[in-house]
Amino acid sequence: MELSAIPGVGEKTAAALADLDDPEGALRRGDVATVATAPGISEGRAARIVRGAIRYEHDDPGGFLATDRAREVYKEVLGLLKDRTVTEYGAKRVETFYPSAAPSRVEEVQAFVSEAMARDVDPEARAALSDVEPLAAPNDVVVRDRCLATTDAEVYAEAREAIPEVSVEVVEDARGLAELARGYATVVALDEAFAGIDVEGDVRVEPDALERPAAVVPERQLAFFAVNRDRLRAAAEVHREADLEAPTDVEDLLASLDRLREDGTVADDDELDRLQDAVDDLDAAVGMAENVANDHLKEAIQERDVTIEGADLLSLVERGAGVDSLLSRELADEYAQAVDAARDHLVDTLDLRGDEAEMARRAFGDEPTYPVARDDEVVSRLRESLTTARDRRSARLKRELAKDLADHRDGARDLVHAALELDVEYAVARFAADYACTMPEFVEAGDDGNTPGFAIEGGRSPLLDVPHDEVDPVDYAVDGVALLSGVNSGGKTSTLDLVATVVVLAHMGLPVPADSVRLGWFEDLHYHAKTQGTLDAGAFESTVREFADLATGGAGSLVLVDELESITEPGASAKIIAGILEALSGNGATAVFVSHLAGEIREMADFDVTVDGIEAEGLEDGELVVNRSPVKDHLARSTPELIVEKLAGESGDGFYDRLLAKF
Incomplete structure (x- = not known):
């Protein structure tokens, strides 16, 4: 992976990432914590870099969320997932999930999600996660009780670079070694020529010492484990409670950690x-x-x-x-x-x-x-x-303990990473359980190349501010373009939110809040929220231009629009919406337009546009009784019509009958 080729990564950031031990591995794993240890990279920035790397790996051009409202739905959905994480890592890692039009990326996340949903969320393991943090880098280690010695200037330079924690001294002969031995507890001679010398003090001749820095400076290894003792113990506790298969011998690791003090010195001797x-x-x-x-x-x-x-x-x-x-x-x-x-x-x-x-x-x-x-x-x-x-x-x-711990170095990293990833899995599993989710089924385009649209059964929007089990289930399917009619407060906007949420989650590779969902592979999502008030001439022109671009290049798009008629006068709005629907239908897009002018738009359109309706079944104690699932090919009655019908039935007055006949 060419680091500088990742979207959003310049030369400076690529150089910082190159300082990591395995930057490509961290990016492929979505390991936000490791990426955030690179110089000058925050966790938020790390999440964006990981997303860019994912896009690069899957040849994903991005831009699936094409409008502000689409991005708002994504943020709300992401917030629901983040609320179910325990660790900061989990919250940042969740941010690497994003809606994509690349099937390979969606399938990659789906594989992760399938394992997550198969897990039983263990309360004890989840509680233990609160103490797990990404591994920290130790402070610079300085060792003053030993030194390296050589007679060669090139070896001197190499030693200073390979083992910067200790002093490196140039000596001329054995007498120089003897003088160093009086000032240091240990002197490591790097020249083979010193083999066999007899010098008072702890003088070791080790020509290969630069190839084994841990043997010369065990403090380097110990500092890593000392600063991460609590993190490793917490991760081990998570593995124990969740019955995870550990990547290292946990009991042996914990026993070694018990011999290590917080300052990196050996304990219990x-x-x-x-x-x-x-x-x-x-x-x-x-x-x-x-x-x-x-x-x-x-x-x-x-x-x-x-x-x-x-x-x-x-x-x-x-x-x-x-x-x-x-x-x-x-x-x-x-x-x-x-x-x-x-x-x-x-x-x-x-x-x-x-x-x-x-x-x-x-x-x-x-x-x-x-x-x-x-x-x-x-x-x-x-x-x-x-x-x-x-x-x-x-x-x-220290050498003995460092040798024991060295065998756990890679396993320790994997131990903590697995615990942190479990937090993400638990968040996905809890989200799926809390909102009664299922995995969606993607349907490939037919021979005509048109996107198949979507079909939702038993969908419940998680964006509603009511307990999920109190949300009325919605069945709705659209193939092509459709108008959605219905009474005020009948749930038209909530239906659009449900469709947007399902499509965003599906293209993130995540489970969706419905009994079942089938949908095509959309290239992008255009969700236009209801405009408050009539737009001025400039804003109206900008809005029409936006729909013109979409209408001419929106094949493979999902377009959701909430009461576009509010942008101008009702008569003009009907004509404009009819024209937009004609273009979208012609280029194979999938679209749902919520409108109170569905009847007028249908009459003005030059094709047989589908009109669906969220039907009110009547009034009960002044409250609408609504069937929240849109009825296919049905123009829903308006609230005023229902009220007049109620009055006509109650009074028997011919006035109400004449008004009712106008509808």
Whole structure:
């Protein structure tokens, strides 16, 4: 798929899409969430791009919705579907459904819908969907405890591009590696020439490291899973509740996620936690150890009576000796006990072991001083040793966990995508159930090339502002052009809305709100709503021009018009509508014109135009009793005629009989 060839995608947008791992796959799947991760592309824009890609794939020229009212019906229908989604992704994904004249696109959606309608909407799974979101991209990862080393400038440039998360250093020889090893927990040498060298520290010679970036920087893999932990857990819950077949071993994935903290570090490793706590608490522990020693020594001094002979005191003063010498002479045992207490406190508090404990004990020297003070150089070496041990263990654990999670990377994406797609399927299934929908049947054109029209049985418009089960069912079929007559408030406009809704949904590939529907493949839908008031000369001319274009090029069109006579004087309107119907009939379009002038138009038309009627069966307590299904080849009586008929029957007055005879 040539990205820049997609309708609405320019070079800048194509370049942004190219940054995705698999832009063509995302577009073909209708994966709005993935497309929206491209730089500078919002979710709304992503939905439009996906629609453009679909049109491109199916060679669909677009433009099915040819009028404002047709587009309004589509938006209303789309709104009903979006209302039944749970996730933001679902709402945006639904926007990729659009009415198309391309059979391949309609059939593609129908296949999706057939699976959706076969699903039982599980309430628990639907509730779990509220926590599912598209996978997020992690922030840039920066790793400071390791570096890459090479002697080659070209390898240096390649390494910086392949693994930007770590520092890359140029060295001349093994001595350079040794210097790096003193500053980093791990050094990865990229040159095979370094194989077999003996350098103190964690120095690994891995000439193929650039081909295995995840092994060098497991944080890259871990960052992805860390930022998406909750999303993956929610998606796993949806699969569990909906009994979906998972694309990866969910239990193994969840177990690995349990070992990963939100910040991307490894959890539940006692040794790593011990080392981390030791590094974090070192300064505080050393300070407390000093306090322990000094408190012990102070108490010993307070309890001890020290007697110094005058000659001894004079000798100490002459030598310039201070309290340290006095301690060494008189309180050596007490000082040793105080230092031992400090050492034990430091080792026990930080849970130090082996060489760590031995080094910690050297933080307090044997030479008596008061107050007892740490050896900062030893404490610094201890901190470095603990930090290095922590970082090395952390890096090893990260590599192990990243390796485990790497096996789930593609499966994790599919897991979340399947959960989000289930939201769309559930929305379609709920729409179909709420409005008692069925899949329509498309009928190919006959030998004459004319579009077969439509036939609706038991249709109920979902656009009416009443509960769906209270909507009267409508049967209506038109092949060619027809006039639709009927009393005011009898349901003529609602019938047009029903026809438009059924045709829009059918050409979206979606189920329709009827017991059964057969229709032809329409190229476009022209739905003209009722005009409020008579148009001025300019607007009238524009309207006539629009119908002229339609009449000369509208083969394959469905034209729905509501009371066009309101655009000008009734006499002129009848003539204009008759002429339009003649042209539409001649070029094979399907049309329904609602009009109160059906009788006059029929007389003026030069062909036998069909007139259907929504018939009022009478008045009951001042209210019309109406059969909402149009009666074929029947000019419906007007409301005034029904009222006069009622009066004539009630009064027996000849006046009403004479009025009735005028109809």
